[in-house]
Amino acid sequence: MKGTIPCGRWAGIPIGIHWSALAAVALIAYMVAFSVLPGLTPGLSAAAYWMAGTAAAVLLMVSLLAHELAHTATALRSGMRVRAMTLWLLGGQTELDGDAPNPRTELRIALAGPLASAAVGGVFAGLTSLAGYAGWPPVVRACLAWLALVNLILAAFNLLPAVPMDGGRVLHALLWRRRSTDRATAITALVGRLIGSLFIGFGVVILFGGDLVDGMWLGLLGWFLLAAAAGEEVNAVRRNQFSQVFVRDVMAPADTIAPAWFTVDTFLEQVASAAHRRVFAVIDFSGQPFGVLSLAMLTSVPVERLRTARVADVCRKLADTVVVAPDSTLADLLAALQRRGGAVGPALVIDNGTMVGTIGDDDIARAVELALLRQSSGAAAVAVRP
Template sequence: MKGSMSLGKIRGIRIEINISWIVIFSLVTFMMASSYFPTLYPGMNPVIYWSLGISIALLMFVSILLHELSHSIVSIHLGINVSSITLFIFGGLAQIEEEPNDPVKEMKIAIAGPAMSLLLFALFTLLSNLLLFLGITEIYTVPFSYVGGVNLILAIFNLVPAFPLDGGRVLRAILWYYKGSLQFATKVASSMGDMFGYFLIFIGLYWALSGNVINGLWFVFIGWFIKQLSQSSYQNMMMNDLFTKIHVREFMTRDLVVVKDFTSVEDLVENYFYRYKYVCFPVVRNESVLGLVTIDSVKKIEREMWNQTSVGAITELLRDDLVAAPDATVISAMKKLFSNKIGRMVVIEDGKLIGIISRTDILNYIRVYSELHQ
């Protein structure tokens, strides 16, 4: 995610923190130190207030991280890889590499997060009461009791049956299991998410107009965010479903312009890039595909060396993520297209070049399809 920095890895999962979380961390610390603790426990050293405020912010950070890690660990256990977890303004987001292929897996992954939050609620509440029992001054137990309550609220909120919240995923898994249709289940769960988003926006506007401006605007922001995610989730599911039914052969560009490997870079620029307006060309050597040459490859060569350098010398040689089979599904090709740096793949059948496919082709298709099926 843009605007994020890496904190390291846990069980092979990259942990990132978005700059928006730093804003929330600062606000929570400030509110606790300047208002909450001084109001409840007046007359104490400000250092204590700020230390406790930072403690609460850190415990909230750990709680949200554990919530997302529980989703991720269950996913990995079920054979679904998770590349990263990003903590941002609304909580956390686990980057799961593929959607579960059956409702039981969906249910297990979805329920893991709220289950962790309920466990943390119980542990923090128990720890707070234990410290009080041992005679610890009450103010020092507040971070545990407060964050325990936050975890309870987090669990309850996430169990609302509105996609993309965890409860919405549980609802989708149940409908998917009994109806046998992921498309139907996603449509219903996303509709619930849409309605819940509007509900939060309405409550937020009511509070804002009643004088509780900060909390009101916050609810409006969360409601809008959930509404947008619910709509985009359904659209993404429709696209994934569509692209699993379309094969590369039906989608690829067949009219190709190829470049011989012995062509000079100067000739490539003048007679190919300028003439055809493409940013990438397949390169062939003795009728066999050598690889792909791009504008970026040319830019690495000094201008005065263009007429002395052959295209073959700057070609990106073929590798697995640059080649697609004509009978492969578009969804499988997309994974390669969006992971390689070129954004294009050649289509080869029986050793012969028969087409090319690009990210732009897919994005344009999505744009047209979305316009026609709004």
């Protein structure tokens, strides 16, 4: 997510705070300081309310992080990879590296967050009782009670059956047990659109009733749910479409090779200048796959190094290259690229140890565009290369 501030790592997974979350902290602090606390603990100074409100807002963000950590820990225990955790305006987001392999795993990951929020709410409720026995200041008890209530509300709210909320994932997992994942996605998206429309409708009613802030907030949330439901449905259709296109129909044959021992200027003169392509498979002196080289990579090589640098020095090594089999699908390829950080190609196609093709940015873009055009026109799946 763009505009995210790195805040460290947990189990090797980057944790970030989006700038919108910082705005949310300020808004929550203001709301608690001047809408919640004065009614519960009257008579304090503005500075005291601000300090208590800010502390409550920060602890709420920590609670949201605990929610996301529960998702992450469950995903890791289930054998899945997690790319990042991010706090933002509407809560938190855990970026999984792909979809859950089965309904049971998806259900466990989805329920982990609300259960964590409920547990955090219980902890704050216990601290509220302890504060009463220990004689802590009333403003502290009020903040703890508010945090307990909000976390319990968040646990329940997150179980609404609308994607991307946890309840939407729960509904999808339950439907997936009896139907195909595509059909489950379609039903979940429909429910999400209905809930989003209801939120917008209630927001409009509240807005015309004179409550500007709550009305706009409900409307924003409803719009977000509508957009998320539509995006989920589109992604499902695209995944299905991409799964019908095979790598062998996307790749360019590896009939033009870049020897790893060539200098860059020799490669340009003897290989690249005569080849009508931008991506080349690289082999070592024994003829084994060494990596992949694109003309775009060479643009970062200083001109003075072109005579001395070797292809082996500037190409992407095999260990750092996405490698797929010719029978893999375009969906498999895009997922593999995403696991590498979302970068586009180039990629290598290897069949039983033999390098048979390369896939560059243009090949991927053309395959994706043709797949989407077939989706729009309803045409049957055909090979994407002439």
